[in-house]
Amino acid sequence: MEKQEILEEMKLFAFQTGGFGKWLAPETDDEILDRLGRLDQENLSKAQLNQLLAFGHEAPFSDAFFTYYWLSVPKEHPYDVTTIPFFETEWSESLAIMSLAHLKWGLYRLYIDGLMWVVNVGAAYRQFRSMKTEELVAYFSERRFNSQLIKNRGPSLPLTQIPIDQRFLISEQACKSYGGYPDSPGELKDALLEAWRAHRGGRGARITIRNLLEGDFIKKEFFERQGEFIFSADDVLEEPIESEEDIDSKYQAAAVKFFRARNSGLNNTRMYLSMVGELDVYVATSMRTREDFRDMARTCDTVFSDVRLKDLCLRHFNPTLSAAEGH
Template identity: 30%
Template sequence: MPITLEDLKNTIETLFLSRSQLDAALESTALSDEVERAMSYINGGGSLDWEYFNRILIAANLGPVARPLFERYFPRGINSAEKLSEGLSGFMKDALLHFGSFHQAFLRMKADVDVLPRVEQTFGSETRAPFALSNPLKVEQLAYLGYVSGELPVRMAKAHKTILTALGAVPPGEVSGDSIRAAAKAAGFDLEKELATLNEGLEQRSSRQVTLEEFVDSKDDVQRSIDQFVEEVRRCRKAGIKNQEQYINSAAEMDVYVATSMRDDRDYREMNSFIDQVFGRRDIDRLNLRYFDPTQAYCPNKYDKGLVECLMIRCAKVTIYCAQRQDTMGKDSELAITLGLGKPVIVYVPRGDTAEDRATYDRRARTFADIHPLSLQVNQTTGNTNGIILVRDANQCADVLYALAKNQLKVNVTRQEEEDHLSGEKTTYWVLREAVTGNNSVIRVATGWKHLRTAFWSAFRPDLHIP
């Protein structure tokens, strides 16, 4: 099928701010003549090679490119509109993914044909030695590493002591539920609250809960249960510290940091299940990735915990941000810092088990996809924009993680226009969206505002002239 001038315009239009700008570029006699000759050659059965392509670039005042750069995007030459489209699409994706603008990508790749292989990377390997924790905790023990759930035995012991104090204030022979309540009230204790804390701990231990009257006869048994509870939490936290030490030892080789904010047993169970589903999937498991599992690690104080998390963010290639019912400033900061370092962030928003949860999580997903202020950051080293990749389940997360690890992330480039109805101004920009999950997350943006583009890249790359 012959290639026409309209085919050519439709293929390369996305590179320009508008069709009128494209038409203006083609008004040059030198360029239009060279393009006419090229189309005639293709329509006669020919295929544009590197030398022929460079003649067109020179006519367009862009200058020639090295043969390896031409062959990267047009390995078999250009003999149809389809081949031209395939090559240009590949260039646009590389340009936005790695450089932040078509202009900068062309200039840098033209100056150094090896720059792209240096910015691409893979991680994980089937030949890599596997990594395993020496002190893994069972799922029912994980919440003991939390600063809320893990403090339950301490609160339980205090409640036990408070009730015993009220009991000790009752004269011998007059002990009853009413007399204990009266003694507690006189001492300013909320006896029902203390008893509820005690029973919360007993329930956690799968022990029978007690009434106040039953407590009098079973206080020694309750004390033994508390002592056993404290000892189990102590063992779990020591194991969590050892696990943390293993992660610290492996920080330099860390591939994935999982950011969560867990408070209770439900949070720990949900996160443990999600992590097992993602990293236990066969194709991910074969990569032998090093990943930080926060459900298995413990730090005795918040400052060390913060330093460990900063270390993991700095070393890991990817951060998985797990949106939960309650999030924290610290976790949001981890998302922003990772993006600012130029690394991918996968944001996992669950679908929810109940109607209320589903509605809540759907709103959160829309917020991350469309309006979250941290969903797009600038890489502070390169100046390239960096956006999140939204996933809604463990399988989507594993799909994206595998694509990132193998450097096979599928993306689409579109040119978009937006009009401000009050000012009447129309702006143009390019977006790069991931095409793995169907969520169409925006991971790169390039401005079409020439003034801003020149000022922006002059700040980040003063060594390059960005028109």
């Protein structure tokens, strides 16, 4: 294989910031690339790989490290290493790296382990490279979860479900628009009424809520909050307005949905706090549009309702089901 072909094959494992991945960068020593170019025809031994690392200014590794990452399928590892890309069964019975794909498989595992359980890949290599077999096995065994103990916990108290299409209403933007309490009209309603009066003052006729919120009055008087109002009123944007009474009725219909969703979200937050000591998964995200909320809700439902996880009754924080008192 030519130099550029090898670099392309190995680009996933090359870092621009130096460290362990630098030995597979464009400035890599030609000796390394020449040897890797013959790898599919000539097996790469542990001694030779250590030499290649030396050419790349990396410290050597132990026999145990080489065997663990390239010549074995450790049953005690936290994940099934045979599911890692490129794996071939014959590698677990070999004495050397048999192909470029074989080299990539071991590196892939090391990179996952470094990112999952150590600060970074370079730090992981420095930590693992001199370990003995029993030390590597013990290290990763400790990072496995006892799934039977998790199953034995049983389910937590149920959350209050919110229709996926209404989960955007638990957002901070919606809370600011509708206010904290049903009996105190939110600023969205005030803005709509003011915009309607300005529209009528200019002898304007029937108009949609969208056009009111996207119009010049809102843009001028509520410029910093225009996007927030449009987001919060998404359910009624295409509703026609011919009077202040129309605004009141359309707003009330939207507000009812908001407070129903918000109260459910607040109750769910209480539930999450009650199990914070046993929370298994915290889903962190940023949701800025209604579609973001839909996508995240579907993603959480897809992942955590999977039949392969059902028996674990995982306690996971779903950000589309939780609201905070502070906003």
